[in-house]
Amino acid sequence: MNPHHHLDPSTLVSYAAGALAVEVAVVAATHLETCPHCRTRVQDAERIGGQLVEHQQPALPATLRQADLRAAMLERLDAPLPPPGAPTPKTAPYGDDDRLPAPLHPYFGASYRALKWRWMAPGVHCIRAADTKTGTLLMLKIGPGRSMPVHSHGGTELTQILRGAYHDALGHFAPGDVADLGSDVEHQPVTVPGAACICVSALDAPLRFPGWLARRLQPLFKL
């Protein structure tokens, strides 16, 4: 898998800074599993973070408290080292056909077959993660050759393609690709014929559908 559509640099910066809404971070991490290009760029963003932290000027005089902390640290150096944790087995992403990407496990489980899809609109099924706090995290399954309503987003939409494919004005999106869309983008994804398109999307604000049909669909989406 060699993704052609990547995370926006502004998303990479916020990911590395720990500043993304958790829903968006989960989708970003799902993309990173499959994308060496973006992984390298996250490391760059972390290096920038390290540099920023190192070059702050803590203009604090040494206090008694700091001396205490320093002494406490020296004492802790004598403690025996904790046993090295067993290295987490790195399962090849997507190696097992039924296995969901690891970042999705806490929200959707580990198996595609075990997913409990709910009907949402003709040809569209979804599962919404229950325990997220701020935005929306959902998996979508869109039947082949379907056209989604034209929509834009109040905030950010981040969508990672897991199976199948779709195209829209921005190009062709296949497994491994991520669509990192800002509020200025209005698009109408059309899934390719053949297989259903399965993707995972994070939204940090509600979708906006223009047009009368879309307005009638909006309550169905309950987004």
Place this chain on the structure above:
Amino acid sequence: MPSDLTRRPSPFGTTRPVPTPTPLPRDTHDWTGDMVAVARLRDRASFMRLYDHFMPRLCLYLRGLGNPEVVAEDLAQEALLRLWQRAAMYDPQQGAVSTWLFRIGRNLHIDRVRREPGWVQVLEEAGVANEEELARPFSTAEDYAEHVHLQRRIEELPAVQARLMRMSYFEAKSHQEIADELGMPLGTVKSHLRRAFLRLQGQVRGQS
């Protein structure tokens, strides 16, 4: 060659000259030697030098993220203790000590404030480069030179870009929060951050 190359010699050999066209930015120091001494020799003096430099900076960072003073101190102590305990895993080719500490501090903070199951696991796994990424052929000296160049680029960022980077890294503000706070359109926030990163990254990755 400029005369500012007489840095503190590394305990593991002579310092190599770093080709820099203009004087080094303030306070740029190569911690690789101390870190390697901690990793290989469990050298306490080297560790405490790292501690003395990074402890107040990590505290400042963690306080900025909204932690009360005492919590920030606890998290910073924990981060530095992990540096000591896991030093054997340190690979100078993978990045600066500051990058490693930044990652540990950030993860400890996120772990504390967000009770979301996936976050830290996700961050830690994404932070682990695979073998082909580790095989990047940077010598320590080149790495250090990059470090210096990066610092200069940070200092030369346009004011708006620098401000948004700081709000992202030091206050962990989302794009939307930044937009709201500054009364700036969301798209503008993103494009400033995008430009800032690409500007800095050109130096991080050499000529790209």
